[in-house]
Amino acid sequence: MNLLWANKLSSYNTMKKLSILLSLSLLVACNQNDLPTLKKSLSEKKAELKEMQVEIDSLEQRIARLDTTNIEVDVKLTPVKVKSMANEVFQHFVRLNATVSSKENVRLSAEGNGRVVSINVDEGDPIQKGATILRLESDFIEGQLQEAEAAYKLAKTTFERRQRLWKDSIGSEIEFLNAETNFKAAENRVKQARAQYENTFVKAPVSGTVDLITVNEGEFVGAGTPVARVVDLSNLELQTDLSEKYLKNVKVGDSVNVKIPSLGLEQKETVIFTSQYINPENRSFTVKVGLKNNDAMIKPNLLAEIKLKDYENKEAFVLPSMAILKDLKGDYVYLAEAEDDGFIAHKVYVQIGRSFGEKSEIVGGLESGSKVIVAGASEVTDGQLVEIQ
Numbered sequence: 285m286n287l288l289w290a291n292k293l294s295s296y297n298t299m300k301k302l303s304i305l306l307s308l309s310l311l312v313a314c315n316q317n318d319l320p321t322l323k324k325s326l327s328e329k330k331a332e333l334k335e336m337q338v339e340i341d342s343l344e345q346r347i348a349r350l351d352t353t354n355i356e357v358d359v360k361l362t363p364v365k366v367k368s369m370a371n372e373v374f375q376h377f378v379r380l381n382a383t384v385s386s387k388e389n390v391r392l393s394a395e396g397n398g399r400v401v402s403i404n405v406d407e408g409d410p411i412q413k414g415a416t417i418l419r420l421e422s423d424f425i426e427g428q429l430q431e432a433e434a435a436y437k438l439a440k441t442t443f444e445r446r447q448r449l450w451k452d453s454i455g456s457e458i459e460f461l462n463a464e465t466n467f468k469a470a471e472n473r474v475k476q477a478r479a480q481y482e483n484t485f486v487k488a489p490v491s492g493t494v495d496l497i498t499v500n501e502g503e504f505v506g507a508g509t510p511v512a513r514v515v516d517l518s519n520l521e522l523q524t525d526l527s528e529k530y531l532k533n534v535k536v537g538d539s540v541n542v543k544i545p546s547l548g549l550e551q552k553e554t555v556i557f558t559s560q561y562i563n564p565e566n567r568s569f570t571v572k573v574g575l576k577n578n579d580a581m582i583k584p585n586l587l588a589e590i591k592l593k594d595y596e597n598k599e600a601f602v603l604p605s606m607a608i609l610k611d612l613k614g615d616y617v618y619l620a621e622a623e624d625d626g627f628i629a630h631k632v633y634v635q636i637g638r639s640f641g642e643k644s645e646i647v648g649g650l651e652s653g654s655k656v657i658v659a660g661a662s663e664v665t666d667g668q669l670v671e672i673q
Contacts, residue, residue: 491518
């Protein structure tokens with residue numbers, strides 16, 4: 285009986301198919317002025333024809349399963365792969381572009397005038413804080429310092445003698461005060477002369493690497509002239525701006541993934557700073573991430589990418605995004621439901637939460653244990669027999 289009904293329905297569908305083909309032929313013969321309407325009608329008829337062919341294929345599959353006669357019917361079930369729904373962790377990340385910077389990237393300038401008499405290091409050399417990079421001529425300033433120190437020693441000796449005599453009530457008060465004034469003035473002259481002398485030396489303010497030297501021996505430089513740069517490559521960081529909507533999702537101590545494409549490096553790092561100030565121009569705040577540089581390969585101003593987790597659901601239904609289809613009613617998937625001794629595709633509409641990469645979070649429409657078609661979904665239709673591989 286089932287076979288008889290199926291054969292009648294198949295004949296009906298065949299007649300309907302021929303009717304559609306006849307309609308298409310008539311449409312082609314119409315006036316060229318109706319071209320837009322004809323194209324629309326053609327598209328609709330093709331869609332109907334495709335849908336009908338799927339129905340015919342599904343009927344043939346059912347007939348083959350129910351027919352107990354000796355008629356051999358070649359049936360090819362659509363192969364699919366499924367995923368059984370169970371709670372798993374879903375994470376969403378924000379990707380941010382950032383630039384590598386050094387906390388101690390120092391451009392040095394001469395603090396006095398003079399000719400460069402010696403350069404003690406080469407570019408690329410490691411250097412310790414306080415070590416001399418280069419020296420300016422200092423003969424005249426050194427002579428002034430020696431004179432100031434000699435005058436200071438005399439003024440100090442005179443003051444100390446006058447102070448002892450004054451304690452013993454010997455001598456006048458004015459002589460004691462003059463000696464004290466001369467001593468302090470001499471002390472200040474020594475400090476000024478020593479400062480001028482120290483300005484003839486350019487020293488490293490931090491430990492690191494001499495990255496650049498911009499002057500040569502014998503060259504005259506003036507105060508404020510850039511002469512060198514020292515970079516500490518062991519103390520790097522990444523800085524970027526993040527939209528204010530993520531203010532609650534990021535805090536100091538959070539772990540992030542850092543990628544530096546030009547070096548092919550990926551590593552775990554930590555947020556070390558979040559600004560409490562919102563930039564009114566773009567509604568963002570500043571985030572800084574510490575950056576380890578164990579092999580000294582990372583350099584300031586390199587471009588980097590920060591992947592920061594802003595959402596996590598530990599009990600989510602997760603599907604490959606390609607398994608989720610869409611029509612005018614919304615997003616849907618196909619379930620592989622058991623029927624007799626096989627499986628049939630069943631269309632189910634779902635609600636999508638967040639998506640990241642190739643995965644999507646499903647927040648409605650599915651139950652635990654549902655077998656969702658994740659490969660081959662675009663090749664099936666509602667009610668079609670499928671073969672799980």
